[in-house]
Amino acid sequence: MRTAIYPGTFDPVTNGHLDILHRAIYLFDRVIVAVASESNKQTLFSLEERQELLRCETSDMKNVEVKSFGGLTVDFARECGAVALIRGLRAMTDFEYEFQLALMNKKLAPDIETVFLMTKSEYSFISSSSIKSAASLKGDVSGLVPPNVEKAMIQKYNKMV
Numbered sequence: 001m002r003t004a005i006y007p008g009t010f011d012p013v014t015n016g017h018l019d020i021l022h023r024a025i026y027l028f029d030r031v032i033v034a035v036a037s038e039s040n041k042q043t044l045f046s047l048e049e050r051q052e053l054l055r056c057e058t059s060d061m062k063n064v065e066v067k068s069f070g071g072l073t074v075d076f077a078r079e080c081g082a083v084a085l086i087r088g089l090r091a092m093t094d095f096e097y098e099f100q101l102a103l104m105n106k107k108l109a110p111d112i113e114t115v116f117l118m119t120k121s122e123y124s125f126i127s128s129s130s131i132k133s134a135a136s137l138k139g140d141v142s143g144l145v146p147p148n149v150e151k152a153m154i155q156k157y158n159k160m161v
Contacts, residue, residue: 016123074109
């Protein structure tokens with residue numbers, strides 16, 4: 001069974017993330033969406049909330065699991081028996097960062113490949129950060145995130161006011 005890890009903070013999960021995931025499940029027998037517990041980013045949602053939002057969105061995908069991890073992604077990939085890391089690309093600026101990350105991961109784990117998937121053009125401009133920024137100012141993020149994520153964001157930001 002060929003397993004891949006799709007790592008990220010997913011704060012929040014976007015339609016761009018899901019686009020990448022939908023294509024990854026056709027390339028691998030099993031895809032683990034690996035939600036990072038540690039991040040240098042300030043998260044809106046707790047680790048548990050991010051996992052739950054992802055589980056809701058992936059409940060109909062038979063070969064997808066949602067798990068959390070800490071530490072090095074390649075160590076988690078090895079624990080899961082993964083042969084690849086899935087990384088999404090939106091633009092050339094993503095590529096520079098992702099290329100450096102892939103080279104470091106290859107140095108740390110020569111047995112694990114990085115597979116880059118380009119997001120659909122309609123999602124190429126969105127990021128979790130830009131969605132949070134828009135939503136915090138009561139901007140319409142429908143169509144950029146799943147409906148349950150939009151609802152959760154509205155609830156979060158309404159509590160902060």
